[in-house]
Amino acid sequence: MRWAEACVVAALACACAAPAAGAAVHEVPILTYHRVGSSPGFARQVAALERRGYRAVTLGRVWQAWRGGAGLPRRPVVLTFDDGYLSQYRTAARTLRARGWPGVLNLQVDRLGAAGGLTRAQVRRLISDGWELDSHTLTHPDLTEVGRERLVRELIGSREAIAREFGVTTNFFCFPYGHYDAAVKAAVRRAGYLAATTTRRGLASPDGDRFALPRISVSARTKPAALLRRLR
Numbered sequence: 001m002r003w004a005e006a007c008v009v010a011a012l013a014c015a016c017a018a019p020a021a022g023a024a025v026h027e028v029p030i031l032t033y034h035r036v037g038s039s040p041g042f043a044r045q046v047a048a049l050e051r052r053g054y055r056a057v058t059l060g061r062v063w064q065a066w067r068g069g070a071g072l073p074r075r076p077v078v079l080t081f082d083d084g085y086l087s088q089y090r091t092a093a094r095t096l097r098a099r100g101w102p103g104v105l106n107l108q109v110d111r112l113g114a115a116g117g118l119t120r121a122q123v124r125r126l127i128s129d130g131w132e133l134d135s136h137t138l139t140h141p142d143l144t145e146v147g148r149e150r151l152v153r154e155l156i157g158s159r160e161a162i163a164r165e166f167g168v169t170t171n172f173f174c175f176p177y178g179h180y181d182a183a184v185k186a187a188v189r190r191a192g193y194l195a196a197t198t199t200r201r202g203l204a205s206p207d208g209d210r211f212a213l214p215r216i217s218v219s220a221r222t223k224p225a226a227l228l229r230r231l232r
């Protein structure tokens with residue numbers, strides 16, 4: 001089924017079932033985190049999300065639901081972690097693990113094993129916790145500034161490296177610095193990714209450009225009440 005058809009089917013299903021609730025379910029907030037630090041800020045945000053009825057899911061699960069597969073929790077949220085920092089393992093993963101919530105790691109491959117980055121063992125533990133691994137290139141260049149050969153290497157090489165290291169398939173891509181243009185998006189599509197996330201602010205919707213999914217940026221200092229307001 002093509003993307004447009006999937007949207008039509010999803011819209012029809014909603015119209016028949018529960019229009020009021022259905023409309024909200026298809027728009028999903030995707031949160032963007034970088035370094036999480038060691039303060040209790042992140043744990044407070046997650047506790048507030050849980051109290052408000054949110055449940056974390058992976059982008060893959062959202063994708064399946066958008067294509068007419070298994071449904072989502074009533075209030076789904078995707079927590080993405082960019083680049084691959086140690087605090088994402090030490091702070092974020094511990095907090096999420098306690099709830100059985102998955103995260104999404106947008107891994108910059110050359111950060112693996114680097115100072116301040118994640119070790120291979122830590123990434124394997126994230127995967128066993130249910131985390132999804134998405135590609136954030138090999139070396140984090142601005143893809144609108146690199147030549148064609150480098151562009152292809154960053155897109156396909158990162159996918160291959162993650163498959164080789166961890167035995168998982170990466171279906172989603174995250175643009176470094178949120179920078180992209182039509183040529184970069186076309187290359188992401190040709191490299192076999194299903195969708196891509198950006199730094200554009202908003203809720204992700206199956207009706208939008210799947211190679212420019214918006215996200216909502218959050219830092220450990222963001223107050224829980226402010227975070228909840230951003231999700232509306």
Ligand SMILES: [Zn+2]
Nearest residue numbers: 082083176177
């Ligand atoms: Zn990044």
